Amino acid sequence: xxxxxxxxxxxxxxxxxxxxxxxxxxxxxxxxxxxxxxxxxxxxxxxxxxxxxxxxxxxxxxxxxxxxxxxxxxxxxxxxxxxxxxxxxxxxxxxxxxxxxxxxxxxxxxxxxxxxxxxxxxxxxxxxxxxxxxxxxxx
Amino acid sequence: xxxxxxxxxxxxxxxxxxxxxxxxxxxxxxxxxxxxxxxxxxxxxxxxxxxxxxxxxxxxxxxxxxxxxxxxxxxxxxxxxxxxxxxxxxxxxxxxxxxxxxxxxxxxxxxxxxxxxxxxxxxxxxxxxxxxxxxxxxxxxxxxxxxxxxxxxxxxxxxxxxxxxxxxxxxxxxxxxxxxxxxxxxxxxxxxxxxxxxxxxxxxxxxxxxxxxxxxxxxxxxxxxxxxxxxxxxxxxxxxxxxxxxxxxxxxxxxxxxxxxxxxxxxxxxxxxxxxxxxxxxxxxxxxxxxxxxxxxxxxxxxxxxxxxxxxxxxxxxxxxxxxxxxxxxxxxxx
Numbered sequence: 001x002x003x004x005x006x007x008x009x010x011x012x013x014x015x016x017x018x019x020x021x022x023x024x025x026x027x028x029x030x031x032x033x034x035x036x037x038x039x040x041x042x043x044x045x046x047x048x049x050x051x052x053x054x055x056x057x058x059x060x061x062x063x064x065x066x067x068x069x070x071x072x073x074x075x076x077x078x079x080x081x082x083x084x085x086x087x088x089x090x091x092x093x094x095x096x097x098x099x100x101x102x103x104x105x106x107x108x109x110x111x112x113x114x115x116x117x118x119x120x121x122x123x124x125x126x127x128x129x130x131x132x133x134x135x136x137x138x139x
Numbered sequence: 140x141x142x143x144x145x146x147x148x149x150x151x152x153x154x155x156x157x158x159x160x161x162x163x164x165x166x167x168x169x170x171x172x173x174x175x176x177x178x179x180x181x182x183x184x185x186x187x188x189x190x191x192x193x194x195x196x197x198x199x200x201x202x203x204x205x206x207x208x209x210x211x212x213x214x215x216x217x218x219x220x221x222x223x224x225x226x227x228x229x230x231x232x233x234x235x236x237x238x239x240x241x242x243x244x245x246x247x248x249x250x251x252x253x254x255x256x257x258x259x260x261x262x263x264x265x266x267x268x269x270x271x272x273x274x275x276x277x278x279x280x281x282x283x284x285x286x287x288x289x290x291x292x293x294x295x296x297x298x299x300x301x302x303x304x305x306x307x308x309x310x311x312x313x314x315x316x317x318x319x320x321x322x323x324x325x326x327x328x329x330x331x332x333x334x335x336x337x338x339x340x341x342x343x344x345x346x347x348x349x350x351x352x353x354x355x356x357x358x359x360x361x362x363x364x365x366x367x368x369x370x371x372x373x374x375x376x377x378x379x380x381x382x383x384x385x386x387x388x389x390x391x392x393x394x395x396x397x398x399x400x401x402x403x404x405x406x407x408x409x410x411x412x413x414x415x416x417x418x419x420x421x422x423x424x425x426x427x428x429x430x431x432x433x434x435x436x437x438x439x440x441x442x443x444x445x446x447x448x449x450x451x452x453x454x455x456x457x458x459x460x461x462x463x464x465x466x467x468x469x470x471x472x473x474x
Contacts, residue, residue, distance in 0.1 A: 066454050067233040108223075112230050115189045119234040122193050123207065 048095045049102070053113065054088060060120055061085045067116050068109070079105040141211040141446055144199070144235075145439025146192070148228035149220025149248050150273055151179045153188040155195040156436025157203035157210070158443050161258060165202035166429060166436040167195050176308045178301065185223035192231050199435065207239045214442025217245030217452075218463035220273065225459040233457055244442045245452040248433075249274060249465040252399040253285060254444055255437035260424035266393040268384045268412070269465075271400035271433070272297030272316075275341065275380070276465060277387045280473060284466045288387040289339035296376050297402045299343040303372060306351050307365050314432075319369045320405050326370025328363050334375055339386055341379045346372070377408045381415050388421060397424040404431040448472040 055061040065083045079102060080095040092109065096102030142159035154168035171187040173179050200207065215232035218225060229245075236243040253267055266288075267278040275291040294302075297316060304315030309322070333349050335342040350372055357363045363371075384396060396416055398409060409425050416423040430437060448471045 063234065063237045066237060067230050069455075111186070111189060112226065115192075115227065115230055116234050118193060119231055120238065123196070123235060123238050 048093050049106075050094075051092045051106075052086075053090045053092070053117075055090060055120075056088065058085065058088050061088050061090045063120065064090050064113070064116050067119075068112055081105065081109070141443060142203075142205060142209055143212045143214055143244075143439045143443040143446055144196075144210045145246070145251075145435045145437065145442050146196075146213070146215040146228045146232050147248070147251070147433055147435045147438045148188045148192065148224045149216045149218070150224065150271075150433060151184050151187075152433040153192055153195065153224070153228065154433065154435035155192070155199040156434055156439040157199050157205060158436055158439035160443075163436045163440075164205065165199040166434050167198045167202065168432075168434050169195060170313065172312045175310050176305050177311075178305060181221045181223040184221060185227045188224050188227045192228060195435075196231065196235070207235070210239060210241055212244055212442060212446045213239070213241050214244040214246050214438050214445070215457075216248045216251070216438055216459075217457075218248065218460040220248060220459075220461060222459070222461050225461070229457065229459050233454060237454070242446070243452045243454060243457055244445055244450060245457055245459075246438045246441045246445065247463050247465060247468050248438075249276065249278070249463075250285060250468055250470075251437040251441040253278065253397075253465075254441040255430050255434075256397045256399040256424065256426055258440050259426045259430050260397060262395050262397045262422075262424040264393070265395035265397035265424060266384060266388045266391060267397045267399060268380060268403070269400045270296050270380060270398065270402035270408070272301055272402075274400065275343075277339070277383050278465055279387060279391050279393065280470065281391075283470050283473070285468070285470060286466055287464070288390065289341070289383040292337065292340050292342050293344040294347065296341075296343055296380065297400070299347045299376060300372070300402070302347055303350055303354075303368075306354050307368070309365075314401065316402060316405065319373065320407065322366045323369040323373045323407065326364070326366040326368075328367040328371075329374060330357070330363055330367060330371040332371055332375040334379060336379050336382050339383055341383055343376060346375065373405070373407055377405075377411050380408065381411050384412065385415050385419070388419065394419075394421045395424065396421060399426070399431065401432045404428045444472040 062085050065085050069083055078097050082093045084091045140160050142157060145156045147154045151171040152168055156166040157164040169191045171179055171184050213232050213236040215229050249269055252269055264280055269276045269278055273295050275295045276287050277289040278285050279288055300319050301315045304319055309315055309318045333346050335345055354368055396412060398412060403425055413423045
């Protein structure tokens with residue numbers, strides 16, 4: 001696969017620390033608008049960050065999504081992840097309130113993604129078929 | 140004649156096994172060993188598993204003499220165990236299941252031990268003593284469930300042994316429990332330790348606290364040797380396990396006992412259990428380190444039973460869970 005593209009949510013997330021009272025106000029509109037400045041003067045990055053990973057085929061990208069999706073489906077609270085497939089690319093979108101949790105989540109996910117990619121590369125191309133929706137195979 | 144591939148990696152051992160119709164065709168395994176005085180952490184363990192599992196997978200297929208097309212089902216450890224290592228193995232299982240277009244099966248780790256024990260030993264319906272670093276349970280089959288008759292109310296017996304090994308800086312290679320066993324053979328003095336059986340259950344955290352403290356005092360004064368402490372710890376905790384197993388056997392009217400799990404490799408435990416079984420006119424069954432210690436073939440064997448009984452795990456439901464009780468699984472492959 002080629003290089004993955006990463007786009008950040010905008011703004012610089014400062015070091016982790018106590019959140020000021022001003023940081024807790026604000027509704028959904030504020031979440032989409034980029035970093036917020038806390039009473040302490042530090043920035044908290046709430047805008048989503050995206051990673052795009054190209055695969056050889058749409059089938060491989062979908063396969064990777066299905067392998068990694070159960071890993072991301074559990075509600076994490078502070079970090080939200082969403083996986084989608086666009087053509088031959090797997091797109092991952094993170095929304096995180098805390099840069100430390102964000103970094104942990106990204107690093108862990110990249111480790112698993114690397115494993116999936118090595119697995120696909122090492123154990124052959126997927127069969128030429130469309131992926132069903134959990135259809136049971138009769139024995 | 141289904142052939143099932145099993146992937147295991149809930150703790151510091153990662154293994155891939157292939158089983159077909161009761162024959163173990165392959166069972167390679169790797170162990171993540173940490174320096175003396177330390178234990179294994181989830182993130183580091185997962186990193187180890189990710190680094191070796193694909194090689195293990197290829198090794199298993201080669202050893203079994205099978206191609207991916209000849210595999211009928213991919214089984215993996217759904218739980219219980221450590222989160223990050225479980226995820227790393229589950230991701231590989233999902234990927235190969237899709238690559239090879241094979242059904243996926245999430246297996247309970249404890250049931251993997253039981254089914255492998257039954258296969259290897261031929262025990263029909265034993266009272267099972269499942270003892271490892273992560274689990275300590277007394278189990279018996281009844282009406283489509285593996286029922287837990289007794290268990291630890293805090294830490295597993297293997298965890299107690301492993302953490303005591305850290306105090307003495309005993310090597311973790313090949314395993315701390317094995318090295319404690321070898322040192323215990325040279326022990327001469329029995330140090331009295333708290334004996335904590337609570338009905339059908341056991342408790343080890345108090346014994347651990349006591350012996351950790353005692354080790355510092357008694358070794359400093361020369362009152363006993365590290366070998367004496369290893370001997371005393373084994374004698375105490377194993378006697379507790381024998382008691383609760385015997386109680387379960389009496390309750391069930393069972394004439395068979397089966398030891399599974401990594402601690403089950405311990406020959407002193409097997410000797411004490413054998414004595415108890417002989418006194419009751421019962422038979423003891425145990426396996427060797429290939430199958431006692433966590434391995435992929437045991438997941439494959441449990442997966443083989445489940446596959447033939449019609450179990451399947453959809454991809455959308457193929458997560459892992461750190462807490463997965465033995466009696467949560469409906470055992471439809473037994474009468």
